[in-house]
Amino acid sequence: xxxxxxxxxxxxxxxxxxIAQLSDEERxxxxxxxxxxxxxxPDQDIVHEHDHPSQCCLLLDGWACRYQILSEGKRQIFxxxxxxxxxxxxxLHLKVMDHNVCTLTQATVAFIPHEAMLELTAAFPAxxxxxxxxxxxxxAIFRQWMVGMGRRTACQAVAHLFCEMYVKLExxxxxxxxxxYLPLTQSELGDALxxxxxxxxxxxxxxxxxxxxxxHGGKLEIKKWRELTNLCGFDPTYLHLERxxx
Amino acid sequence: xxxxxxxVRVKTGSxxxxxxxxxxxxxxVAVLVRLSDDHEEDAGKWFLEAGFDGADDPVQPKFVDxxxxxxxxxxxxxxx
Numbered sequence: 198x199x200x201x202x203x204x205x206x207x208x209x210x211x212x213x214x215x216i217a218q219l220s221d222e223e224r225x226x227x228x229x230x231x232x233x234x235x236x237x238x239p240d241q242d243i244v245h246e247h248d249h250p251s252q253c254c255l256l257l258d259g260w261a262c263r264y265q266i267l268s269e270g271k272r273q274i275f276x277x278x279x280x281x282x283x284x285x286x287x288x289l290h291l292k293v294m295d296h297n298v299c300t301l302t303q304a305t306v307a308f309i310p311h312e313a314m315l316e317l318t319a320a321f322p323a324x325x326x327x328x329x330x331x332x333x334x335x336x337a338i339f340r341q342w343m344v345g346m347g348r349r350t351a352c353q354a355v356a357h358l359f360c361e362m363y364v365k366l367e368x369x370x371x372x373x374x375x376x377x378y379l380p381l382t383q384s385e386l387g388d389a390l391x392x393x394x395x396x397x398x399x400x401x402x403x404x405x406x407x408x409x410x411x412x413h414g415g416k417l418e419i420k421k422w423r424e425l426t427n428l429c430g431f432d433p434t435y436l437h438l439e440r441x442x443x
Numbered sequence: 444x445x446x447x448x449x450x451v452r453v454k455t456g457s458x459x460x461x462x463x464x465x466x467x468x469x470x471x472v473a474v475l476v477r478l479s480d481d482h483e484e485d486a487g488k489w490f491l492e493a494g495f496d497g498a499d500d501p502v503q504p505k506f507v508d509x510x511x512x513x514x515x516x517x518x519x520x521x522x523x
Contacts, residue, residue: 359461394485399455
């Protein structure tokens with residue numbers, strides 16, 4: 198399937214717009230990037246550890262994650278990605294991948310050649326600065342995940358992730374009214390938060406029993422946003438969005 | 444080293460209350476909890492709720508039966 202993907206660069210523009218202001222000329226330059234679109238199945242690797250990529254992968258639809266497989270087959274998920282994200286943007290400047298990126302759901306992606314990205318960022322320093330800003334926000338999210346794994350209870354860690362994904366999705370227009378499609382299994386949540394799926398299961402039951410959330414058919418609705426954010430100390434400052442969800 | 448089991452009820456904040464204390468000689472080394480029907484395909488398995496001195500893991504494992512659980516604990520404690 199090779200549809201025209203250039204209009205889909207809107208997703209990247211929307212993402213970058215959520216963390217910075219782009220001029221019309223910069224938007225046009227991003228929209229004219231040469232891309233190769235692909236439709237991928239769920240759980241499909243996009244790029245592997247130790248690869249030397251020559252392109253970046255922009256997620257247009259679906260979810261993806263960064264991960265590493267440890268000894269005994271254990272998996273650590275480092276981050277979840279949603280449309281508008283470029284999970285392997287670092288490959289533009291770090292030549293060897295130090296982790297894997299895979300889809301979690303069926304996904305539509307657009308591969309952007311490194312050469313085109315380098316030309317774009319050379320011609321438009323403000324776009325380079327925005328992408329740099331995006332990687333800094335990425336680092337801020339990692340810091341919060343460290344707090345989650347090191348210092349939050351299982352319930353707080355799950356709650357924090359639910360709040361974080363809502364604010365990120367809302368910023369690119371993919372969630373509203375404190376509800377969104379959450380296509381993650383309990384194992385995937387556990388692999389991301391350093392929790393057994395037994396604990397994830399118990400936490401989800403507790404949150405549902407207390408009627409703080411509902412979770413049906415992959416649709417998560419946060420019924421008590423304020424209580425949930427208080428429980429886990431969620432403060433969206435670290436996402437550095439132009440507009441905050443409330 | 445020999446392992447001894449003692450029934451116990453555990454407050455896990457869930458329906459998983461049926462538990463076992465595992466002693467190596469006379470020292471407590473692990474607490475296992477039987478997973479309730481809440482856990483669907485994992486119901487009936489034994490979950491390492493807590494473990495000590497090597498009989499632990501950052502992400503606690505599940506065991507299909509007590510033989511598997513005891514073998515894992517024994518190995519982790521250096522009993523081979």
